[in-house]
Every structure is written in structure tokens, then in C-alpha cells.
Amino acid sequence: MLLAFVIASMAYIVVSIHIGWALTTDRPINKGASLGLLLVGMLAHAALLYPYIVTLYGLNFNLFNVFSLTSLLFLFFYVLFSLYRPIVSLGILAAPTALIGMAIGYIGRAPYQPLTDVSMGLEAHILLSFAAYCVLLMAAVQALFLRLQIRELKHQTIHRFWVNKLPSLQTMEGLLFDMILVGFVLLSIALGLGFVYVQDLMAQHIAHKTVFSVLSWLLFGGLLLGNWRAGWRGKLAANITIYAFILLALGFVGSKFVLELVL
Template sequence: MLLAFMIASAAYIAVGIYIAWSLTANRMIRKDVNLVLLLIGMLAHAALLYPYIFTLYGLNFNLFNVLSLISLFFLFFYVLFSLYRPIVSLGILAAPTAFVGMTIGYIGRAPYQPMTDVSVGLEAHIILSFAAYCVLLMATVQALFLRLQIRELKHKTMHRFWVNKLPPLQSMESLLFDMILVGFILLSIALGLGFIYVEDLLAQHIAHKTVFSVLSWLLFGLLLLGNWRAGWRGKRAANMTIYAFILLAIGFVGSKFVLELVL
């Protein structure tokens, strides 16, 4: 366990420092070096997390394990999107996020009733929900970066840090809608499986989570439709992404925090 944690930590920290140095020194970031280090970190992270979730008594998705899994998915999708989009510089956020999430999962402990006799459909619902949450979290971070770029362009500031250091605005917008579309599809499938395989929403204390998730799904769907039919983009798209994710986060993380740590 400790060895896997140390290997993943070293890889994540090395990537973060390397990208930060490259950005401040105006050096080109080596994508191959970046991705190899992250792959090593992800494998060690997965090896560390696996026994915490897949226990002898059943699946353990407590709050800390979930945060660690989300950070791992976050990094996975960053690597996936960076294969065809010029977003290597965004690793300055992806690597530290994975490190923080992994560390929280490694040291955090919370009471949790392991899930036993879980059907394949319910397992798929859970995994796809985490995957959707991660992609939409990335879209929200992307929206925040997009707002910073738009602000610098609008105010015509002399020192345009975000405009100069991040990919072009058009590429950032295209990536934002790539992420939203992938997240929306994953969330749609996850919600559909949830309605099929979850037997009693009230008894399992997830009715409020479902409501917030559906509201978030509707807002993301409206944004995609608006972009397709009316060309919604820029600040409006960024703001709607942030608002939709807040709804999803309230239902997803907020409910787990209250049930496991408060109640």
C-alpha cells in the first residue's frame, strides 16, 4: 500500500512541477514524458485504491474512497482528451487534483455499510455515475478557465496570463462541449440504469440525490441543445456548466457527506 502511494505521489508531483516549470519558463511541454509519468501514477493509484473499494465484505464506496476514485477518473479523462486536443498544459491542475484525491482516500476513514449482492446493472450504474461526475467536473474546471480567458480578452489586459498559457479560446470552447457531451451521455445511461435497478429511492436515502441529478441532467441537456440550435457559447456556456455541476455536486457529494459524516 505504502509503496503504491509513494510511486503515484512521485509521478503526480513530478508532472505538476514539470508542467509548472515549462509554463513559467515558456518551454514546450513534452506530451510523451507527461503521459508516461501519469500512466505510472494512475496504475499505482488504482492498485492502491482497489482493496479499499473491493473488500472481503462487499463494495465500499465511502466518501473518501469516492473522492479518490473521482480523482483517478479525472486524470484518466484528462489523458484521454489530451490525446486529440492541445490541453497538455491543463495537467497543471489534473495531476495535483489526482494527488490530493488519492491522499484523502489513503488517510481518510468513514463509517460505511459495504454493499453486498450487488447486481451487474447496479454496479454499472455506480461506475458510470462516477465517470459522468468526473467528466462534468472537468467540464466545470474548463468553464472556469474559459471565463478567465474571456475576462482577459474583454478587459484587454496587458498581461494575459490565461490567454497566453492556455490553448486558444476556440480550442477551449470545443473541448468544453466535448466534455459536456461525453458527461451527458454517461449521466444519461447512469440515470437510466438507476431507475431500472434501484428498488426503493426513499428507503435508500437517495431521493434527493436523484432529484438534483435529474435537474443537473436537464440543464446540461439544455446547454447542448442551445449550442446546437442557437450557437450558445462563451460566458453563457461557462456559467450554465458551472450551475449544472453545482446541482450535481449537491446531490452526489453533499448527500454522502451528510449521511456518512454528519448523521
């Protein structure tokens, strides 16, 4: 366990330092080495996390394991999008996020009722929900960066940090809608499986989670439709993305926090 934690930590730290150094000194980022190290880190992170989630008594998705898994999937999708978009510089956020999430999962402990006798359909629902949440979390962060870039361009500031250090505005907008589309598809499938395989929403304390998730799904779907039919983009798209993700986070993380740490 400790060895996997150390390997993943070192990989994440080295990549963070390299990308941070490249951005501050205007040097090129070594994409191949960075993504390769992150892949090593992700494998070690997954090896560390697996026995915490897959236990002898069932699946353990407590709050701290969720943080660790979310950060791992966050990094996975960052690497995936980096393969075809010039966004390696965003690793300055993705790598530290993975490191923090992994550390929280490794150190934190919370009481939890393991999931036993889970059907394949329900397992697929859970995993797809996590994947959708991670992609849409990335979209929300991307929307924040997009807003910062638009603000600098609109106010014509002299020191354009976000404009100069991040990919072009066109690339950032394209990536935002890539993320929203992938997240929306994953969330749609996850919700569909949830309605089929979850038997009693009230008894399992997930009715409010379902309501927030559906509201978020409607907002993301409306944004995609608005972009396709009316060309919604820029600040409007960024704002809708942030609001939609807040709704999703209230249902996804908020309920776990209240049930496990408050009640």
C-alpha cells in the same frame, strides 16, 4: 500499499513540477513523457485504491474512497482528451488534483455500510455515475478557465496570464463541449440504469440525489441543444455548465457528506 502510494505520488509530483516549470519559463511541455508518467501514476493509484473499494464484505464507496476514485477518473479523462486536443498544459491542475484525492483516500476513514449482493446493472449504474461526475467536474473547471480567458480578452488587460498560458479560446470551447457531451451521455445511461435497478429511492436516502441529478441532466441537455440550435457558447455556456455541475455535486457529494460525517 505504501509502495503504490509512493510511486503514484512521485509520478504526479514530477509531472506537476515539469508542467509548472514549462509554463512559467515558456518552454515546451514534453507531452509523451508527461502522459507516460501519469499512466504509471494512475496504475499505481488504481492498485492502491482497489482493495479499499473491493472488500471482503462488499463494495466500500465511503466519502474518502469517492474522493480518491473521482481524482483518478478525473486524471484518466484528462489523459484521454489530451490524446486529440492540445491541452497538456491543463495537467498543471489534473496531476495535483489526482495527488490530493489519492492522499485523502489513503489517509481518511469514514464509517460505511458496504454494498453487498450488488447486481451487474447496479454496479454499472454506480461506475457510470462516477465517470459522468468526473467528466462533468472537468467541464465545470474548464468553464471556470474559459470565463477567466473571456474576462481577460473583454477587459483587454496587459498581463494576459490565462490567455497566454492556456490553450486558445477556440480549443477551450471545443474541449468544453466535448466534455459536456461525453458527461451527458454517461449521466443519461447512469440515470436510466438507476431507475431500472434501484428499487426504493426513499428507503435508500437517494431521492434528493435523484432530483438534483435529473435537474443537472436537464441543464446540460438544454445547453447542448442550445449550442446546436442557437450557437450558445462563451460566457453563457460556461455559466450554465457551472450551475448544472453545482446541482450534480449537491446530490452526489452533499448527500454522502451529510449521511456519513454529519448524521
